[in-house]
Amino acid sequence: MIDYGTNGPVAALALPEALINKTPRSRDSELERRIRLRFAQSNLPALRRLDVASDDDQVILSGQVATFYERQLAISLSRHVAGVIYVIDNITVQ
Secondary structure, eight states, X not given: OEEEETTEEEEOOOOOHHHHTOOHHHHHHHHHHHHHHHHHHSSOHHHHTSEEEEETTEEEEEEXXXXXXXXXXXXXXXXXXXXXXXXXXXXXXX
């Protein structure tokens, strides 16, 4: 499609419908869903009980785990999800 506005012809970008309807909150929800899925696929029930929140490329993990290993695994699994740049660790070890 070409827009013949006041500045002459300009080609309009044809964006896929999925990108047009993606609000920042829906992208955050998708990121949280993918992290929760990773936690669910682990064989550690403690990871499934963690709270996951996100804001753009930043993920906030909070809750309690029994061991330092579980804490580190939660952080590592989160970091390896596409779209995650920063992981804020608010996880406490009991």
